Amino acid sequence: MFSSNTESMTDGEQFISAEDLIAQHFQPEQAYALFLDIDGTISEFHVDPQQSFIPKHTLKALENLQQHYPIIAVTGRSVSDAYRLFSPLDLAIAGTHGLEIQLSQQSDIQHPKHHLNFDDLYSDIEQACRDYPALLFERKKYAVAIHYRSQPDLEADVKVIAQALLKKYSALKLNLGKCVVELILAQADKGQAITTLYTQLDLNGVTPIFIGDDVTDESGFKTINDLGGISIKVGSGATHAKYRFKSVQNTLRFIELFLAFSNNNKTRQSHVLTTDGEITCLN
Known part of the structure; x- marks a missing residue:
């Protein structure tokens, strides 16, 4: 070992x-x-x-x-x-x-266990990202990922959007990955x-x-x-x-x-x- x-x-x-x-x-x-x-x-x-x-x-x-x-x-x-x-x-x-x-x-x-409405979260993400057609959303059962692989220069914009959403959804945290920001249950x-x-x-x-x-x-x-x-x-x-x-x-x-x-x-x-x-x- x-x-x-x-x-x-x-x-x-x-x-x-x-x-x-x-x-x-x-x-x-x-x-x-x-x-x-x-x-x-x-x-x-x-x-x-x-x-x-x-x-x-x-x-x-x-x-x-x-x-x-x-x-x-x-x-x-x-x-x-x-x-x-x-x-x-x-x-x-x-x-x-x-x-x-x-x-x-x-x-x-x-x-x-959680009480978050992910339908509301997904709608809010779509609305917040409406001016960024290059972004790709991946909806999961307990998270939503925002991919910017096709346009890496959008990283700062995506992080600002995600941070703003966290203020409304306190049960979430951000997972920052390679060309992806994910809003996910904090646990x-x-x-x-x-x-x-x-x-x-x-x-x-x-x-x-x-x-x-x-x-x-x-x-x-x-x-x-x-x-x-x-x-x-x-x-x-x-x-x-x-x-x-x-x-x-x-x-x-x-x-x-x-x-x-x-x-x-x-x-x-x-x-x-x-x-x-x-x-x-x-x-």
């Missing part, structure tokens, strides 16, 4: 390769659980978030990796949207930054979601891995560090994560290598040498 250091942040660009991370920090006898963000982590950004996708070969690798270790999504997307992207996988998902939690597609979604927190899933999935003694790319993933990195796990940020910028991948492609490469590592361990552990020198399979 890894020592905890949740208070310090680094802002350098000392990237590690997937090969070096596994070779230096993964142990054959250790159990792992892989927590994954989606956008900017295993899916490239698109101007329209609905055009984003997870590569088919990555989905296949994750499906095979599930035979060895739990795979959990921790995303700003809704649970239903995350399942769409991960199809055909069935996995535990913390959606809308942890406001929705579903352990599998057969289980009930765990919802937050949304990826770190708390990871803690909840770690407990509900009975992962005590398992080394958690969390890979994310954005400011909203920082509470998740801190939680993973507290649990003695492996936290990885994709890209540059100040972070609590212990390691960095340079791009989405490095994350996808890690998943492939992690699968190979897992398969090698299974082969190694399922064959033993008998007293007469014969190899026997324990499967």
Whole structure:
């Protein structure tokens, strides 16, 4: 397990390769659980978030990796949207930054308690942004995201609009991401979601891995560090994560290598040498 250091942040660009991370920090006898963000982590950004996708070969690798270790999504997307992207996988998902939690597609979604009328919020956002046709609104059950990916120079304007709306909707907070400002219930927190899933999935003694790319993933990195796990940020910028991948492609490469590592361990552990020198399979 890894020592905890949740208070310090680094802002350098000392990237590690997937090969070096596994070779230096993964142990054959250790159990792992892989927590994954989606956008900017295993899916490239698109101007329209609905055009984003997870590569088919990555989905296949994750499906095979599930035979060895739990795979959990921790995303700003809704649970239903995350399942769409991960199809055909069935996995535990913390959606809308942890406001929705579903352990599998057969289980009930765990919802937050609130009294906010999101129809009113959405109408107010549309009215406040009427002079900005380049903005794209993403309506979720417990949040509304304002995307300005097609026109990044609108960042300051969008933040001013969102801050003004907070004065009316005190139950909300702002999540500031990459070319997106999200008005979301204040209790949304990826770190708390990871803690909840770690407990509900009975992962005590398992080394958690969390890979994310954005400011909203920082509470998740801190939680993973507290649990003695492996936290990885994709890209540059100040972070609590212990390691960095340079791009989405490095994350996808890690998943492939992690699968190979897992398969090698299974082969190694399922064959033993008998007293007469014969190899026997324990499967």
